[in-house]
Amino acid sequence: QVQLQESGPGLVKPSQTLSLGCSVSGASLSSDGSSWSWIRQHPGKGLEWIGHIYYSGSTYYNPSLKSRVIMAIDRSKNQFSLILNSVTAADTAVYYCARLYDYVGGSYFDYWGQGTLVTVSS
Amino acid sequence: QSVLTQPPSVSGAPGQRVTISCTGSASNIGAGYDVHWYQLLPGTAPKLFIFGNTYRPSGVPDRVSGSKSGTSASLAITGLQAEDAADYYCQSYDSSLGIWVFGGGTKLTVL
Numbered sequence: 001q002v003q004l005q006e007s008g009p010g011l012v013k014p015s016q017t018l019s020l021g022c023s024v025s026g027a028s029l030s031s032d033g034s035s036w037s038w039i040r041q042h043p044g045k046g047l048e049w050i051g052h053i054y055y056s057g058s059t060y061y062n063p064s065l066k067s068r069v070i071m072a073i074d075r076s077k078n079q080f081s082l083i084l085n086s087v088t089a090a091d092t093a094v095y096y097c098a099r100l101y102d103y104v105g106g107s108y109f110d111y112w113g114q115g116t117l118v119t120v121s122s
Numbered sequence: 123q124s125v126l127t128q129p130p131s132v133s134g135a136p137g138q139r140v141t142i143s144c145t146g147s148a149s150n151i152g153a154g155y156d157v158h159w160y161q162l163l164p165g166t167a168p169k170l171f172i173f174g175n176t177y178r179p180s181g182v183p184d185r186v187s188g189s190k191s192g193t194s195a196s197l198a199i200t201g202l203q204a205e206d207a208a209d210y211y212c213q214s215y216d217s218s219l220g221i222w223v224f225g226g227g228t229k230l231t232v233l
Binding site: 047048049096098100105106107108109111112113114115 | 154156165167170211213221
């Protein structure tokens, strides 16, 4: 049973850095076809893909957030992380970590964490 | 404004059939990228509901089906049950934007 669990502070001050971790159990970060993603959902809104990281450490970010995002992977702990710099109230959202599975026809997010609400407020 | 367009809400009585549409464009669904669907329930991890346009993951009942044609896709649920009440999102890839894209979500209400 593959499980993902987000962790991190629920409150971040404007202009500061949001930092979240995702612990993966039941699967290795090196699984074939896998990359490890962050997705967010603003209150009352739809889902937004933030980016993903491969086991190799290669990353792919949403261009709209690329200047503020850093993702990293900790192979020894089977975890990966998200850093979002210079946050504003517009970054208030539920943040999900998920596995992105690639195949010939496309890719889909097959395992997700429960999500963690991050509020940006002073 | 989401790249993929879904109706904000749909509803149906128990036992009825509902469909949820997902409309894209030539750079995503129309370009041949597969469509996937997710079920979101409050406080729980989102669940992959349909992948590869038509395939059901293990544990999703066979009264659920997906289809794709041209620049659109649909999710159909027959024999509606109270447990089907949830938010549903479609997802694909957009080659023009170079990002993974979602619909705006559809709230399914079982009357």
